[in-house]
Structures are given as C-alpha cells and as structure tokens.
Amino acid sequence: MDNTDLRILTVLQRSGRISNAELADKVSLSASACHRRVQRLEGEGFVKDYVALLDARKMGRPTTVFVEITLSGQADEVLEAFEKAVARVPDVLECHLIAGQYDYLLKVVARDSEDFAQIHRRHLARLPGVAQMHSSFALRTVFKTTALPV
Structure with missing residues (x-):
C-alpha cells in the first residue's frame, strides 16, 4: 500500500462510479496501471x-433512532x-456490540415516531x-460520511 493506492481509495470512497480514465487522471496514472491497482485493491x-447511497428522506425514512440494548x-x-x-430486522441499518453501559447500539430508520413505535412493538x-x-x-444529522480516513 503506497501513496498512490491511498489516493485511489480516497477518490473511490467519494465517487465510486468514477470511470477508470477519470480516476487514472486524478491520481496521475495511466489507465491500465490504475485499473491493475484497483483490481488488486479489490482482490x-x-x-x-x-x-x-440512498437519500433516507426521499425514501420516506427521515427519522433516525439510536437504540441502546442491554441483554x-x-x-x-x-x-x-x-x-x-436483529440482522433480520429490515429497519436496522447498523448493529454494534459495544463496551460500556449497554451491550449493543442499533441505528434504526423509520418514517416517523409512530412508525418507530410499530418497529419497536x-x-x-x-x-x-x-x-x-x-x-x-x-x-438532525449534523455530519455523516461513509469515507474512512486514509
């Protein structure tokens, strides 16, 4: 893993649909060298x-609820x-086993508070x-990203 690989990963995290030619240009590689590196990184x-990444609001799921669970x-x-x-609950986007006061932290999406009440029940x-x-x-979501620091 070198700096060029890191630059490729940085661009791909933000623009996964970028063409190989555009990606190669952004990271200063030939298209064939870029393609080989991307294949290696995938492999x-x-x-x-x-x-x-869908817009939760446009998909009718604007409400995010964090649920702390103790077993x-x-x-x-x-x-x-x-x-x-919990993996079979379609409204649960994330489930984390955590250390601390609770055992699990869930991220749940819902249409509104009444919908969440139904999901809960x-x-x-x-x-x-x-x-x-x-x-x-x-x-309100102040900040949200899927990009890892590279």
Whole structure:
C-alpha cells in the first residue's frame, strides 16, 4: 500500500462510479496501471463493495433512532441469538456490540415516531435476550460520511 493506492481509495470512497480514465487522471496514472491497482485493491479486500447511497428522506425514512440494548446475559448463545435475530430486522441499518453501559447500539430508520413505535412493538421488543432498551431520536444529522480516513 503506497501513496498512490491511498489516493485511489480516497477518490473511490467519494465517487465510486468514477470511470477508470477519470480516476487514472486524478491520481496521475495511466489507465491500465490504475485499473491493475484497483483490481488488486479489490482482490485484497481493501474495497469491499460499491453501493448507491440512498437519500433516507426521499425514501420516506427521515427519522433516525439510536437504540441502546442491554441483554439479560453475556453467554455466547445469548449474544448469537440476538445478533442473528436483529440482522433480520429490515429497519436496522447498523448493529454494534459495544463496551460500556449497554451491550449493543442499533441505528434504526423509520418514517416517523409512530412508525418507530410499530418497529419497536413488532421487532425490537421481540428480540431474544433483551433485558432493557433505551431509544434516542436524532433531531438532525449534523455530519455523516461513509469515507474512512486514509
């Protein structure tokens, strides 16, 4: 991994649909050398995937809720059952096992507070091993990125 690879990754994170010719120009490489490097970076797993980032508001899901979950225990089977079940909830965008006051932090999207109440009732309250849940509604997203520092 050299500086050219880092420049390629920086550009790809912000413009995943950029053509190889444009990318090569931005990082000062020939198109063929750039293509080889991108293929290597993909093959080595530095680039996991290319996705379209949708606008949650335009998709009718403008409400973001962070849900802190405490489980009834820490046994492997409790953690595994919870993780397997939460992965099937379509409104949960992220699930993180965390250290601290809670066991998991979820990022959930909803149409509004009433929709979240339905998601809570139908899905979250039925997750296995949950002892406590605390929900916090985001009032406004101040900053959001998917780009890692390179």
